[in-house]
Amino acid sequence: MHKLHCRRHSDNRLSNTLSTPLCNSDEIEDPGSRGFEIKHGRNQLSLFVVHRDDVFTAFINRCPHTGVNLEWQEDRFLDMDNMYIQCATHDALFETDSGLCIAGPCVGQSLQPVTIEIIDGVIHVDPASTTHE
Secondary structure: OOOOEEEEEOOOOOOOOOOEEEEEEHOOOOOOOEEEEEEEOOEEEEEEEEEEOOEEEEEEEOOOOOOOOOHHHHHEEEEEOOEEEEEEOOOOOEEEOOOOOEEEOOOOOOEEOEEEEEEEEEEEHHHHHHHHH
16 A cells, blocks of 8 residues: 655755646645646646645546546546545545545555655656556
8 A cells, every 4th residue: 555645845956756747736625636637758647636634645547447537527536525536437435645445346456646746835746656557
């Protein structure tokens, strides 16, 4: 199980590998989520960031059961109670901190994590951490 809490920096130096800015951290409510499409080489990658209990986590936007996108409306990845990530297709529930499926057809499987950092209030993603399995 991967536990991904992003690192926060307050200087102007970007990490060598974390170079793609997504948005300002205050643009995602707590609790809340937001989807992104980023270019990585020749590929377009779909990912999302969850903000819950002052922790940001990010995952590839792909259900481990069928490979479909998870959101049920634009930027809506969380269930009605904002407790879990919910797959719109099969109602599978995933923990927001680890991506582990706890209910639905893919119990025990996990969403693919993406490394993020907050630098000067801006969420950055490491495109290299989005390599598909």
